[in-house]
Amino acid sequence: MSGENVIRVVDGNNPIFIKTFSKLSPQQRREASKIFGLLFMLEVDKAPDKLHLHPLTDIEVPSMKDPKKKIKVYTIHITPDDSYKASFTLEDGTAYLRVCGEHDWVDKNA
Amino acid sequence: MNLAIRSAIESAQASDSGSARPKFPFPRLYRWATIRFVIPKMRKGSMQAADACAKLKLSVMEVERNTDDELIDEDLRTRETLEILKGTLRESLNDLRKTERSLQEVNCPVPELAQQLEIMKAIIQELHSEANRLQWAIAEHDATYAKRLNGFVANNADELSKMLDRMASH
Numbered sequence: 001m002s003g004e005n006v007i008r009v010v011d012g013n014n015p016i017f018i019k020t021f022s023k024l025s026p027q028q029r030r031e032a033s034k035i036f037g038l039l040f041m042l043e044v045d046k047a048p049d050k051l052h053l054h055p056l057t058d059i060e061v062p063s064m065k066d067p068k069k070k071i072k073v074y075t076i077h078i079t080p081d082d083s084y085k086a087s088f089t090l091e092d093g094t095a096y097l098r099v100c101g102e103h104d105w106v107d108k109n110a
Numbered sequence: 111m112n113l114a115i116r117s118a119i120e121s122a123q124a125s126d127s128g129s130a131r132p133k134f135p136f137p138r139l140y141r142w143a144t145i146r147f148v149i150p151k152m153r154k155g156s157m158q159a160a161d162a163c164a165k166l167k168l169s170v171m172e173v174e175r176n177t178d179d180e181l182i183d184e185d186l187r188t189r190e191t192l193e194i195l196k197g198t199l200r201e202s203l204n205d206l207r208k209t210e211r212s213l214q215e216v217n218c219p220v221p222e223l224a225q226q227l228e229i230m231k232a233i234i235q236e237l238h239s240e241a242n243r244l245q246w247a248i249a250e251h252d253a254t255y256a257k258r259l260n261g262f263v264a265n266n267a268d269e270l271s272k273m274l275d276r277m278a279s280h
Contacts, residue, residue, distance in 0.1 A: 010270050012262035016253040018277045019186055026278075033274045037267035059174070061254045073250070087250065098253035101189075102196075104242055 007039045008093040017086075017097040024084065024100065032078035032086065032100065039095055044074060052077040056087070064091055073098065112182060115244070118169040119188075121162035122195055122237055125155065144220045152226040159233040166240035173247040179255040183248045192241045199238045206231050 012018065024032065038051065047053035053076040060070035075087045078100060086100035173182065183189055210227050218224060262277065264270035 010264045012273055013258045014253050015256045015259055016249055018280050021277050033271050037270055040267055099249040104239055
């Protein structure tokens with residue numbers, strides 16, 4: 001198990017995450033809490049399919065450790081119906097939570 | 111709120127309120143009137159919505175390229191405005207679906223109407239998608255530059271649950 005890609009700590013100190021998380025309904029927050037709990041000791045490259053955990057292809061952000069370095073942003077579905085997701089970066093075993101909100105809504109029953 | 115973002119949101123709001131909601135008597139006598147008056151209005155509404163969609167896409171691109179460390183939406187007011195817009199668009203989509211079902215029930219003699227409804231539905235879905243993308247683009251930008259707090263770190267699931275509970279009341 002590659003140490004760099006295993007989550008051991010979850011950091012929620014980003015005020016944007018706190019604000020967007022607070023906007024979720026109580027039920028959504030409960031569901032998200034269960035999903036976030038699954039992050040511990042999770043190797044991001046081998047996450048279960050049900051989490052839909054993957055790096056975004058169109059965004060890289062400055063590293064927390066070295067702002068000159070750009071790193072990937074990961075997203076994970078945080079509700080069982082896949083309607084909401086959250087983003088985070090991963091550095092040295094710490095998942096830095098960034099944003100949560102509605103997944104791109106595409107109604108297939110047009 | 112950034113002026114360009116506000117303009118894009120206002121265009122989207124205006125295009126949605128301008129959409130035609132045709133009433134359907136459907137005797138053949140009214141086919142001419144539907145084609146003459148209702149469909150052009152729907153086409154105009156679709157074009158306005160498509161224009162609003164393009165503005166939102168542009169706003170998304172501008173935000174994604176923005177490396178200015180000033181937060182765009184620190185108090186989440188723009189996010190809330192976009193959330194309200196998304197809700198309105200979902201209602202509009204439901205209205206269009208109901209209209210579509212009505213057309214099918216009465217065996218609509220104006221196929222052009224059904225076509226315009228399909229176009230409008232597609233554009234409204236696109237508008238919703240772009241409004242959502244803009245919410246995410248702004249939040250991701252601000253997440254990069256926001257001043258971090260202290261005290262919200264968890265080393266296991268139990269600590270995480272308590273941390274998230276504190277966040278809800280922060």
